[in-house]
Amino acid sequence: MKCALVTGASRGIGRAIAVQLAKDEKLYILINYSSNVSAAEETLRIVKEAGSDGEIIKFNVEKSAEVNEAITNWRTNNPDKEITVLVNNAGITKDNLFPWVTEEDWDAVMNVSVKGMYNCTQAVIQKMLRSRYGRIINVASLSGLKGVPGQTNYSAAKGAMIAATKSLSQEIAKRNITVNAVAPGFISSDMTSELNEEELKRLVPANRFGKVEEVAYLVSFLASERASYITGEVININGGIYS
């Protein structure tokens, strides 16, 4: 049975991706989270409502030992299932102007996005290489392309994800594994709930924040077999702010 592992799928964009992959691709969904179990359970409920199935898999993407143990145990208990789609979505922000960014906040943001991408991709890539099929989608950000004041740590992390997407895609394209990134702008979620939407939406040509489902439609397409000739791309989804 084909499965998708979506990191940070308990809330926001990750939850919408999990649900969309269940709807469109009928994949069995591995719903990763780090602390919010009730939110992860709600994602699983919606995945089932969407006509598919899945399970919750807890690990902190930053910790390679935790990631490897969780995936190895899952594989042992599920020899009939195979992860064909990986969505590296887990991410955090610790915004501040650069002189006030502590080493701790620099590392925290880099570790979830960049180390997390490394850990999760390492955990699934050997099997994808052997099966000669796979879809890897990295959730980057407008911040990683354009840069945003107050987000040097986050821009560095998302920029690194974009660069790694390009290199890895070229290494493994021959094995029918595509690696792409999406770069959302302002999307309504817990991450952006503290922002002044009324003021910031004026920066967006579409004059509104995006919806998590709009990002999920794009990721679902990239995860499908129909997207087989798209690899190494960074796709903007930002209502026209930047491309």
Ligand SMILES: NC(=O)c1ccc[n+]([C@@H]2O[C@H](COP(=O)([O-])OP(=O)(O)OC[C@H]3O[C@@H](n4cnc5c(N)ncnc54)[C@H](OP(=O)(O)O)[C@@H]3O)[C@@H](O)[C@H]2O)c1
């Ligand atoms: N919202 C936007 O405007 C926007 C724009 C561009 C890019 N993005 C990117 O899109 C992704 C999702 O953002 P969002 O807005 O949906 O954020 P969110 O609502 O804050 O949700 C973050 C998700 O990541 C999980 N997570 C955080 N740290 C983790 C860790 N160490 N290990 C495993 N899971 C972890 C959380 O799990 P728990 O529930 O367990 O805490 C939660 O499911 C992020 O990579 C973000 O950088 C967002």
